[in-house]
Amino acid sequence: MSSPVLRSVHVHPVKAMRALTYAEAEVQPWGLAGDRRWAVVDAAGKVVTQRRHPRTALAAAEPLPGGGIVLSAPGHPPLAVKVPHPSATITVDVFDKPVEAVPAGPGAAVWLSAFLEGDFRLVHMDAPEHRRPVDPAYALPGETVSFADGYPLLVTTTASLDALNSLIARGDRAEEGPLPMNRFRPNLVVGGTGPWAEDDWTRIAVGEVTFRVARPCGRCVVTTTDQLTAARGKEPLRTLARHRRSDGRVLFGQNLVPEHTGTVRVGDAVKVLD
Numbered sequence: 001m002s003s004p005v006l007r008s009v010h011v012h013p014v015k016a017m018r019a020l021t022y023a024e025a026e027v028q029p030w031g032l033a034g035d036r037r038w039a040v041v042d043a044a045g046k047v048v049t050q051r052r053h054p055r056t057a058l059a060a061a062e063p064l065p066g067g068g069i070v071l072s073a074p075g076h077p078p079l080a081v082k083v084p085h086p087s088a089t090i091t092v093d094v095f096d097k098p099v100e101a102v103p104a105g106p107g108a109a110v111w112l113s114a115f116l117e118g119d120f121r122l123v124h125m126d127a128p129e130h131r132r133p134v135d136p137a138y139a140l141p142g143e144t145v146s147f148a149d150g151y152p153l154l155v156t157t158t159a160s161l162d163a164l165n166s167l168i169a170r171g172d173r174a175e176e177g178p179l180p181m182n183r184f185r186p187n188l189v190v191g192g193t194g195p196w197a198e199d200d201w202t203r204i205a206v207g208e209v210t211f212r213v214a215r216p217c218g219r220c221v222v223t224t225t226d227q228l229t230a231a232r233g234k235e236p237l238r239t240l241a242r243h244r245r246s247d248g249r250v251l252f253g254q255n256l257v258p259e260h261t262g263t264v265r266v267g268d269a270v271k272v273l274d
Contacts, residue, residue: 002191003269004190004191004192004193004269004270004271004272005190005191005192005268005270006188006189006190006191006206006207006264006265006266006267006268006269006270007158007189007190007191007266008021008181008188008189008266009021009022009023009024009025009032009187009188009189009264009265009266010022010186010187010188011025011032011034011035011187012035012036012185013034013035013036013037013038013061013062013063013069014036014038014039014040014061014069014122015038015039015040015047015048015147015148016039016040016048016049016050016053016056016057017056017059017060017061018057018059018060018061019182019185020062020063023265024263024264024265024266025187025263026261026262026263027153027258027261027262027263027264028128028152028258028261029128029129029143029152029261030128030129030144030145030146030152031128031145031148031152031153031187032153032264034063034067035146035148035153035187036146036147036148037067037125037128037146037147038069038104038122038123038124038125038147039092039094039101039122039123039125039147040053040056040112040120040121040122040123041092041093041120041121041122041123042118042119042120043119043120044093045091045093046092047092047093047094047095047147048116048120049222050221050222050225051220051221051222053116054222054225054231054232055115055116055230056116057225057226057227058073058074058229059071059072059073060072060073064080064082066082066083067124068082069081071111071112071122073115076111076115079108079111081104081105081107081108081122082104082105083126084102084103084104084105084124084126085102086102086127088102089101089102089126090102090103090123092123094132094147095150097132099125099131099132099147100131101123101124101125101131102124102125102126103121103123103124104121104122104123104124108121108122109121109122125146128144128145128146132144132145132146132147133145134150134152134214134257135150135151138151138215140257143257150255151214151215151256151257152256152257152258153187153188153211153255153256153257153258154184154185154187154188154217154253154254154256155186155187155188155189155190155198155204155211155254155256156181156184156186156188156189156198156252156253157189157190157193157197158181158191158193159192159194159196159197160193160195160196160197160198160252160253161179161181161184162195163196164179164236164244164252165177165178167239167242168235168236168239171235171238171239171242173233173234173235173238176233176234176235177235179235179236180227182227183222183223183224183227183236184223184252185222185227187256188206188256188264190206190270192270198213198254199216200272201213201254201272201274202274203259203272203273203274204256204271205269205271205273206264206268206269206270207262207263207264207265207268208262208264209258209259209260209262209263209264210258210260210273211256211257211258212256212257212259213254213255213256214254214255214256214257215254215255216246216249216251216253216254216255217251217252217253217254218249218250218251219236219237219240219249219250219251219252220237221237223236223237223252224236224237236252237250240252
């Protein structure tokens, strides 16, 4: 077996929208630079995810200098959105927890409402260092997260995906496989491990940055969503439920919390520290 190495790096500028792939990324205390600093909210102020709105997978956001983004989606003209001035915030609902965020201008709301066919607006997390704490049951004091589901980063391994796809191929929905890694929307993808090796990690180093492994990642219906078409199937949840169930959750990948800042690069050695 080869030594573990960082194979790819992924950033999601807007929560639930398409991932961007980079050769390197800066690690900040709350996640990769630019990852999920923006989110879409509905008329009730709830943050939109692919759970209820799989169509968001078809939209993309490209970063602009200064933190702004350009929104794009099939059938809709691109829209440049500047970082809104944090003079006034609104309270949004992130998995039933209140979080302060800064609303973008009305142009973004018009664009999103047309694309998602409803009443939606765009918000920005202006101060991730204190807006949203990591679940205190799995965090140290002061640790925060962006609009990611719960933790600053998610790591997956290619060997575990290969093992999962082998299980799918032997199951009753074999025609749905093999699945690509983008179904799991990770930040870091590691190669050169054994299948499910990440189950035993508690602390790792990726190049110059060390991370605490907070907990395994429980998976939801988003993983059944084709990230290129927004169509849904049954896998991988069907197979994960048979082979990767623990405490009522089905698992794939590990949630990470950075121990310090730095830069991670494709090709970096990955070392298991504990």
